[in-house]
Amino acid sequence: MIMEKEVKASSGYTMLFVLLVLIAATIIGIIMTMNPLFLLLIPVILLIMVGFFIVNPNSSKVLVLFGAYKGTVKENGFFWANPFYRKIKISLRARNFDSERVKVNDKIGNPILINVILVWQVQDTYKSAFDVDNYVEFVRVQTDAAVRKLAGSYPYDNFDDEQAELTLRSGMDEVNEALETEITERLAIAGIKVMEARIGYLAYAPEIASAMLKRQQAVAIVAARKKIVEGAVGMVEDALTQLSEDNIIDFDDDKRASMVSNLMVVLCGDKEAIPVVNAGTLNG
Structure with missing residues (x-):
């Protein structure tokens, strides 16, 4: 050789x-x-x-x-x-290549838009001159192929459990490392050294972007509600315990249930609570 x-x-x-x-x-x-x-x-x-x-x-x-x-x-x-x-x-100078945004399907079939930013330079002039027809065009085509392969290897996101699986959005460091390895292997035949490769743009395709945004918002709302409820339960428990320990009021089951219900409504509601003055007894 x-x-x-x-x-x-x-x-x-x-x-x-x-x-x-x-x-x-x-x-x-x-x-x-x-x-x-x-x-x-x-x-x-x-x-x-x-x-x-x-x-x-x-x-x-x-x-x-x-x-x-x-x-x-x-x-x-x-x-x-x-x-x-x-x-x-x-030329032996380092070059930047900002690929076009291509539409591909991720691992679970969702159409996404993705592009890559590549920094490369010629390392072996013999391979660049004689092993490929046009090494600049070779870099462009092989980078595009590597991006398509990478996008099909990972899901864009995982709404059920973000820690359960590596995704394009959450595992950026690991994904960029895999992308750099893939491009390096492809460009070695042309004597090209890959200095850096990373995803420059990542988004859902326009036809599903609106639906996915609503889904992301729903997941965020559910997660926020879950945190609010967990916090409210702890606050209610602390309040009832403090009232009982200080002998401020004795609670039977009905009073406890009413107090818990009122506190949960106040703490978990979207709007400010409107106080109601009870002119009778607590049970009245």
Whole structure:
């Protein structure tokens, strides 16, 4: 299996000096001797000029000679190489990819909208240049495929018990880790290093968003009511116990039931309680 091979090219400044000397020699020779043989130096000059290239920071040049991979120049600077080399530029900079929002079904079949934010860079220039047709397009397509697979592996949410199962909404750290692993495996063939992958947008599809919002609100209301009732029961119990211990009032079963009923109504009601003055006895 062929892997990336980093090579060092010749200094471009040395060959530039040689080029200038040849140009000067050609011009002087033609002018002073009128010898047409000096014209033969022109193709040599042109070939030398083709060999110059520049490698910018965080960039590289893949050198190919008649279909044979000869190496990759990653060092920054001004260089010269065999004029017959084909020089393929590949950027080594980190890149951001914000995928389009795609509609997919989650694990339980609910349509959702999801996209991913990916930070990647080329790690192996040979694989990026020769193992795939277009490595940028390869990143886009494989990331989209990984997102679709991930969305189908987890439910969007679990209303019955949020701790019972990992979901896209509640288990974001675990889901992002699984997403990064999946994308890393897919992009390895192209020599791509995944620096970060995470879900950037997550929501129900418009056709069910309204119904799911109502369901979420209902679950929240039920949970809130449950907490209110639990708190009210504790407060009523404390009140009855305190009244009995301080001998403020003696409760029979009817009085206790009436007191509990009134306190629960006051504590659990949505509206403020309206007091009613009892002009008779407690049982009147």
